[in-house]
Amino acid sequence: MIRHDSRTRAVRFAPRMMAAALTGLCIAALAAQMALAQDDSDQKIIKSHGYSFFGDLKYPEDYEHFDYVNPDAPKGGEISIALAGSFDSMNPYTRKGRAAALSTVMYESLLGQVLAGSGALPADDFDEMYGLLAHTIEYPEDKSWVIFHMRPEAEFSDGTPVTAHDVLFSHNLLLDEGLKSYAEAVRKRIPKAEVIDDHTIKFYFADGISRRSLIDQVGSVPVWSKKWYEESGAKLDESRLETSPGSGPYVIEDLDVNRRVIFKRNPDYWGWDLPINQGRHNFDTIRLEYFADSTAAFEAFKAGEVTFRTEADPKNWASAYDFPALNRGDVVREELPDGMPPDMSGIVFNLGSEPLKDKKVREAVALALNFEWTNKSLLYGLYAQQRSYSDGTRLEAKGLPEGEELAFLESLGDVVPEEIFTEEPWTPHESDPDRLTSRKNLRQALKLFEEAGWSVGDGGKLRNADGQTMKLNFLFNASGSPTDRAIAENFVVNLKAMGVDATFESVDSSQYSKRERDRDYDLVFDGYPALLGTGTGLAQRLGSEAAEYSLFNPAGLASPLVDKIIEESLMTESQEEEDVTIRALDRALRHEFIVIPDGYKPDHWVAFWDMYEHPEEIPPYALGTLDFWWVNEEKAEELKASGALK
Template identity: 65%
Template structure:
């Protein structure tokens, strides 16, 4: 999805000379206390206390109009925090948090720096120099969409609700780190953290929890872990207006939004209405866009981008096409191995299976040469592991002892293999894969099938959702063909979205097309995604990766106290993840492909960390009227 990482925030943090002017240290009986209007781990903030708005927004952007988007498949819930059911698109957008990590568009706040948070429900915070506790001072004017005030009691309730009814991997990780949450008064809340742990991601963790109305939950008896269509009131700029299951969802601006004039919101949340139209598959969604049934489309299908946008509305200039810069590292997506399967616990088998994927042929034959090959979990950033480890990274790896394999210290970082672009089956890679499978105890047996010593065939199931694009289906089908050429009994299963969701959550697959999150700084979320303790059940770890080496490197990153040590640990983490070979990396794009009916506008410069279509774009009423006058839109 994303590529070149311009101005990496971690390096920027190191370059900042001092704390923001609003952040001062004072001495109390308890020691040094830091007070601020925002938070970052190293203390530096780009925006001072009296900032007027984020630099990239248009502060004079008009309010009004509607933007409409598409979603594929189905939904049966407007509760985005339950493991059960399929949540409606953007159902999280009605909620806010103490710090601006969860604005109404979930784009992050702000989008021109990384790892910084600014007060939203909280106007300020204070914490001790050791970060063993934090106190948030809340804005007394904050209200839920039903008009009831937001209190510190609501914050504590929400925190505990996630621990009691939230995802187990999240609850377990937070419970070990956050040992106290108390309302000091109606607008002051304090969190206390455990001793003997990293201070990373503690303050921003509790500051980013969405806040729910305690009274609503008590009155309705609703649970966070159950699907439902009646969502709890939120504090955000938008409210759910209507939801027609599997057809559409409409969000409308809250006319009484309490925070519309705060600096953090100036130039943002500009549309009166956000409409989401549901379609059975991507093909139907594209046809609907070309007919004007919805008005904004973020394109991810290379074939469609290369050949599909020649319909009359484009030719007449009614639909605008843009490639906009994307400064985030690409999402680490690819073909993920289920390491819970005994067959796939042998890394030689995983490497052999990986050799069946021919990126070069796939890109040229199915994707019009529009993508690049991904190697790293932090592709195109200074954190990407290259060549052999050296310097601070090498010293860190050596310090971990025998859990680091010797060849990881002396060999270049694992990269994606190369293949012949002129033919699907690369004979060189096929021979290499055959040898690996033979070594792993899966020789070719009766009927040309690979079998182990017990005569059991090597079988792999690869489910994909029926709502996905035809291109993805073709990619997987050709990958399966190469596996069959190796003597593997491989099957692609196209199943309906609901069944696919259940199987994904239950890890009922051998292979699955999924993704992890890129990382640019340490955080306790790394343990949920890559750590051993939650590996058996974490929804954020589709491979079920459990590696003592990876655990040790994550811990080292969490304990780093300066940017150089931090970056060395994260580079080592990238190297270790690639060494484990639990995912076949596929492709990435270094730009956003967007198509929209020509009635939207955006700032001239898109910030590096967000496209921001629902955040800081706006509606041009005159252009919309011209389209309607021309008969382009109803």
């Protein structure tokens, strides 16, 4: 199932003041700068080709390529992928419009990121980043600032150089016109940025805050052309098809709204010889084809109109891969290991919905999902059910808190409810795999509803003390898979059996995007990324400050307990301390109960026409299809010669 799984203008204050006041401020500023210089002189200045918070890097300065890539992978050929839905924009940095997939593929950052914007780079270590537009970074031990030294050879696809002025412009543009939740968080943490020279930029970080996700955040800002934006008058907060030139290995070759986008590998790309790029960006062409729904997208793959597919539907995986091209060996079907813990995805509660503000109501509603029946009847027994935001890792909370985790939770004071200490972490309920509606769960749900003030009244409907019925709407994207639809519809059937006045509403992709942004739903398929470590992104996704409008917090969670744990986690100074706080955060999020997990596939399910190859071992943190797979031209020619592909 596909779920919806940011980075940074110097803040300038220029009020009119009396000359004496200005003089005083200048003297104070000079004194502060001298003090900062003195502080820095007492610290070790770290210079490096990459960055990790704790300072350990797997790859040395003279590394030649990442271990998992094939540095001799041939360049050439095409990969084509089908997507269900539509698009009307190539700008994913605005709330307006629906952006096409890979809309960011043309842009690079100071520190390298994975091509498709997901997973990690390098894909064999989640906590490291290496220089891309920057060849070196330097920062003091206290990480109060960072300087990036940029590669002078870097240039945009229009041939103009990429400079520090473009980096500062991009940082400011995100603050002025980007998402509100992002801009507010960054302004507090990064009060100033300045260009030192054309290829050197410095960012200053606020005093008294955690140094987590600061250097990597500014290092991950997509760098846009200042010249193009100023000459075109384009805005970041508008939906548009025009794109600024990027400095990355791909450029847009063709664009047909709601039908296709074609990206072409740029032969004049400036960075082909960098070690970070060896064995990567191997396809000459990446073609994205859009279809009305997932069924049409699958048919296009079977017919060879598209050539690669990551399967998300277990029904398809179990029963639909029986067609001529596969049976004669022209299509390959593989299950590849996935080293990432699963996202906490499923049915998300909108905590702004009046009845769902009560946790007992949420617990009762959750009993309407019969995972065991769903897995057996709809998912072909192929799914596992996630219980934790760090499922299967050392960060998963288990049993009652003890040792360092107990001590940490006790140090937080009254913000921690007593149940955290006396009850084991939430785990999914069990259901009868042979019956959609479990009588035991129905009785338990009605008991919870009654405790929350809802009783079954006239017409078998749940009503509160004022006689109002409980109304819940499940919003669904019409381009979603038939299996997803079946799960949602059966869930609604069980809600109705409990007495909930539940409705299932299927809307087209454009309406769905707007409704989801506006949080206009009670229940929706969505989720939260797995917890792998700390960072300021946790506050944006899970924190109270931006809960009302953050696009990354579909439940609208605003929990003082979660806020406090994140705050303390950001201040940890060792991996061991960080692990304790993330384990506590997993426990707290499961206590808050904002998602009904609907299961996950433990491996990557992929199918492709037999002309693509990949490294023998897939790294744990990325499948990497568009990153480090390649075309075997001999096999491609054989498929064309046989008439299997055009």
